[in-house]
Amino acid sequence: MAEILPFQKPSSTSQEGDLEDSALRYELDYPSIILIVLGIILRVPGLFGDLWLDEIWGLEAARSIHSPLDFITGQLDGHLTLYTVYLWIVSGSDNPIVLRLLSFIFGCGLLFILALLIPASRRVERYTLLFLVAVSYPFILYSSEARGYSGMLFFGALSLLLLERQKMEVSEKEAILFFISNSLAFLFHLSYVQFFGALLLYGAVLAVGRLSSTKEQWSFLYRLFGPIILFLIGAYIVVLRLMPQGTGTLVSYPETIIDAIAVTIGAPLLSEHALAAGTLTLAASLAAIVLLVVEVARQKSLGLYRWIFFCSALFIMPAAVVFLLEPRILHPRYFLMSMLTSYMVYACLVSDLQDTARQKFLSIVGLGLLFLFGQASYLVPFFGHGKGEYSSALRRMSSEIPQDQTGLVSSDHDFRTGKVFRYYQDQLQIKNLSYTPSSEDQDELPAYFIVHSEDRHFDPPQRLSLGHGKLFVLRDSYESGSLAGFRWFVYSLLQEGRSGH
Template structure:
C-alpha cells in the first residue's frame, strides 16, 4: 500500500510539473507551478542584470551625461537636448538622480525595466500556451542581448518592455475585444516605449501590420483601433524629436554607410547575442543558419503566432536594407528583430514540445544550446565588462601632467578620458598631431572594438615623422560584448636610444 501511495504521489507531482508544457493557455492546472517558475526566472534575470550593471560607464552612457549638462530644466530633457543620442526616458532618470550618482544607480532604471520584461514576455507568450510563457521568460531572463541592454543606462530596456507589453495587448485586443482599458494600456506602452527609444516606431508599425494581416479573423474595427492607437501614442515622442531635429544645433552621431558586410555584422551579431550562437562563425554563414532556424520555428507555429515574429525577424531588416539606413553594424539597431527572434524561439520550442516525443528532443536540444551559448557570452562579459577606463586613467595620473594621444575614435575617447579623469580628480590633456612635436604626449592610447584581436604589442612607435616617439606598454584593458572599447595604454620612453641598445643586447 505504501509503495502504491508513493507512486501515486510521484505521478501527481510529475503531472503538476509537466502541466505548463501540456495545457492550453487559460486552463487551471499547474498555475502554482507556473507562478513559482516565473518568479524564479524573474529573480534569476534580475540577478544577472544587477551583476552586469557593475563596472565603468562607457562612451554612450557618458555621452548622455554630457548632453544633460545642457539641460537647465526638466523640460529640456524632452525638447532641449538636440542630439539623436538622447533616449528621453533614460535621460529623465539620469537628470533626476544627478551626474554624481553611483554607476549602479544610474543603471538601476534599466535593470528594473529589463527585469520587468521577463514577466511581460511570459504574459504575452502565455496567450499561446503556458509552456510558451515559461520558455519566453527563460529566454528573456538568460539571453545575453537582453541582460546586456537590461543593465546599461540607455533606452533599450524600456523599449523592450514596451514592445512585449504591446505585443500581448494587441493579441488580447484582436482575440477578445478592444476595451477602453486595453486601448489605454496599449497607448501607454507605445508612448513610453517611443520615449525610451525611437526604434519603438518600427516595432509599433510591425504590430499594426500584424493586426492588419489578422483582420479576417478578428474584425476590421479592432485592427483600426490598434493602428490608430499605435500612431497617436507615438506622436508625443516624435514631436519632441522633430522639435530638436529642426534646431540649427541638432547633432547626429557618426554614421557608417550601408554595405553587405556592415549589415551582416549587425544582424548576425544580434542573432548571436540573442540566442547564443557561437563566436568565430562567419557573419554570412551565421545569418543563413539563424534564418533557417527561424523559418523552421515559424513552420511549427499556428498562423496567428507567426505574423509578428516573421515581420520583426525578416521584414524589418529587409526594410533597413531598402531604406539604406546607415550604421547597421550595431546589433542594438536591430532590437525589434531580437525581440521577435526571442519570442519565436520560445513559442517555437513550446510548439515542438507539444508536438510529440521526437520533436521534444529537438526543443530540448535547442533550449540547451540557447542556455549554453548565452552562458558563455555572459561569462565573457562578466569577466571583461564594458571596459576598464578608470584603471587606465589612474595610470596616466601618475604623471603630473597626463598628456596623451589617441590613435582611433579620438573625439569619443577624449570624452571617456575626460569623464573618468574628472571623477578621479586628475587632469588629462589630449595632444593633437599638430601639437605633438612641440609638446609630445606622455601616453598613447590604442583603441580597438570589443572582442577584436587587438595588437597590444609590448613596444611601438607613433607620432609625426619629424618627432616620432617610442612607447612601452603599461596596460591592456580588454572588453567583451556589445558595448565599449578595448584600450592599450603606452607610456613614452624617456631614453629610447638606450632602450633600443638594451633590447639589442
C-alpha cells in the same frame, strides 16, 4: 462565442466555457518565478563598473539641459529619450548604480511581462522564452546600461501583451493604455518603429479576421493605432526631424545584421582577426534563420494569427527600415525588438517539438545547452570587466607620474578615448595627467599612448612607432565586454625618451 485568443486557430468554434480554464490563466508558477529570479541575479553585476562612452555621452547631454523646455528645443546630439530625462533628474550623481537603475528595473520587469504574455497551458513555451531572455547576453547587457533600450523592450513587450488581450470592442481605457505603452516605447528609443510596424500589421490581421464589417475593422484600428500615429507625426515635426544622426563605426549592413543574429544565438561576432570563427558564425546564423522561417511557416499552416506578427517583426519591418531610411550608422542593438521576437519564435518551436517528438525535444535541449555555452562566452568577460576598465587605467598611469609633473596622454581616437579619459580624470581628480589630441601638433611626445578596440580578437602589437624615431611599448591591457565598451591598450614611451613637464 468565447473570445478567440491570438495563439488559437481563428477557425475555432468553441462555445462560451468550452475553453480550458488553464488556457486563460496567466499567473506565475514556480518554474517561471525561478527563471525570473535567475534573470534578475544575472542582471545585477552589470550595475557596477565603469561607465562607457555612450553612457558618459548621454550623461553629459543630460547635464547640458537647463530646463524641461530644452528637451523640445535643444538638439541633444541624438540623446533625446526618456532616459535622458531620468539622467537629468539624477545628473548630480556619478554612481553607476544610480545612473543604470532605471534600465535595471525595466530589464527585470520585462521578464515578468514575458511570463504573462504566454498562458499557463503553454508551459514549455513560457519556460523556454523566459530561459532564453534570462540568460541572453544582449538583454543582460542592456538591462544595465544607462540608456533607453531596456525601457523600449519593456514597453514594447507590454504593448504586445495589451494587443493580444484586446477585445474587438475597444474601450477608452484600453485605448489609453495601449497609447501610453507604445508612446513610451518610442520615447525610450526610436528603433521601436520596427516593432510598432509589426504590431500595426498584426492588429490589421486581427481586425480583418475577427470583425465582419469594414467599419468595425477601421474603428478597431483607428482607436488603437490612430492616436499613436498622430503622436509620432507631431513628434517628428516638432523635434525628431531636427535631431542629428547618430555616430559610430561605419560597418556594412550585412555585417551588422549577422552580428545581431550572432549575439542573439550566442555565436562569435564577426572579426577580421578570426576568420575561422567567422565561418562558424555565418553557418550558425543561416541555421538560425532557417529555424525561424520553418516555425513561422508552421504557424501560418496552422492558421494562427501570430505568424504575420512574427514575419513582420523579424523580416519585413527591419528590412523596410534599413532599405527605406538607409541609416548612416547601424548597430546590432537597433534590432533588439527583433531579437526578442526571435526568442518568442524559438520558444514556439521548442514547444511544438516537445509535444510531437521526444527525440527532437532532446536535441533541442542539447541546442539549449549550446546556447547557454555561447551566451556564457559573452557573459564571462562582461562580468569580469564590465563595459571597460578606464578608471583603473588612469589610476595606473597617474601612479607612475610624479605629482609635481604632468604626464601627457594621447590615443588613436581623440573623441572616444578623450571623452572617457576626461570624464574619469575629473571624477578621480587626477591632476598629473593631461590628454593631448593626437590630431594636434605636439611639441613633445606623450608619456602614454592608448590604442582602443571593440574587437575581442584584436591582438595589439608589442611596440608602436609614432614618429621622431621614438618607440612606445605595450605596458597594460584593459578589457571590456562585447557591444558596449572598449578594450584599452596602454603604451608607454621608452624610458630614454619619456617626457613630462
